[in-house]
Amino acid sequence: METIYALATARGKAGVAVIRLSGPRSFSAIENLAGSLPEPRVAGLRPLRDDAGQLLDEALVLTFVEGHSFTGEQSAELHLHGSQATVAAVLRALEKQEDLRLAEPGEFTRRALENGQLDLAQVEGLADLIEAETEAQRKQALRVLTGALGDKAAVWRSRLIRAAALLEATIDFADEDVPVDVSPEVLELLAEVGLSLEEEARGVAVSERIRDGFEVAIVGPPNAGKSTLLNALAGREAAITSEYAGTTRDVIEVRMDLNGLPVTVLDTAGLRETEDYVEGIGIARAMERARLADMRVFLQGDEGSYLELQPEADDIVVKGKGDLRGNDGFSVSGKTGLGVSELIARIVKILNVRVATAATATRDRHRIAIERAMKALESARNEVMNGPDRAELAAEEIRTAIRALDSLIGLVDVENILDEIFASFCLGK
């Protein structure tokens, strides 16, 4: 196994930069620079010198013995002063050593997977954690990283293995009188796992939203103050505003963190009947995107309709230009900020109800595997209902379901998924 190294922290100026190594030459490579090594897992301050004896930096050195590291291999970390020149000098000194090479993006994590330190779902969780920008994303990614999906899969697996074993035990008795009818217990196990899978599959849509962000569309008649409200939410002039009705044409998207939730707010063209060709295209786009969004904020103007677009159950209807209205119910003003934090609170409250239904599974890949398992279990159930002579077929369907669930955590079908996952990893991870 080759020994790899890479800068694990972001490029550029920082207080500290970390270079990590993994593989059998990690300790000796560090020893060449530092003279001696601290005890494993104990940080030790060491001068690092190149082969000419020139001081490169004073660094904290950490070592991890094989079997007790992130990758599972012998590993080490150098905590350097975080300047680009220091990092470059130490990387040069490592490059000169034999049997060391620069890691590829995601290679540390790939080794962790290959050495059984992480399962496939955990690797996905790690990728999401590195990408996490909001609290909701961090919590969800951490849940997956700490193995929550693997734990669930293990429970499903053990129930299904029991169901298959019960059926298999009856196969040998097919021609004789079966001593006990196992079908009630098998059906119960299948129903139990089936329900749990169904719930999980349903929650994936929400989990995906947490990963990718919820879409909230601001809609309403021209000049209601939609773009001004978007700018207030974004904290910058993302959209053009003016007193001309029909200013906004394209859908303007701004990604933001609303009280810990990842949300893309869409500003849209004001809705009205129009003769203007381009404005008409903008209005068609506005309605299309608003329909597809997770929820809509209907900003009421003094007049005007929403055309065919009507508020749904979870949508918010609020009066615009609140600063010009008296005490007239819930209103917002993008101009003065009046009611904006109340609006954010209402949006977040509605979305948080959905967040609570999120699944442990977070990806389309997971949903597809779960649905494949559900289908196989449905077939198994039908076979069981068809009588004891179908036990073998039923058991085969259950094994198909188990294989589908195993792909969640990477016991099967790993290779074709890996490249896709690791493509998103940065160097040094």
Ligand SMILES: Nc1nc2c(ncn2[C@@H]2O[C@H](COP(=O)(O)OP(=O)(O)OP(=O)(O)O)[C@@H](O)[C@H]2O)c(=O)[nH]1
């Ligand atoms: N007093 C007051 N004026 C506002 C407020 N919001 C927007 N305006 C003004 O109303 C006019 C229209 O604002 P926009 O934000 O462009 O309205 P819009 O809904 O995006 O309009 P279209 O893009 O044309 O559909 C501008 O002159 C804004 O300065 C508000 O909360 N209070």
Ligand SMILES: [K+]
């Ligand atoms: K306008």
Ligand SMILES: [Mg+2]
């Ligand atoms: Mg506008």
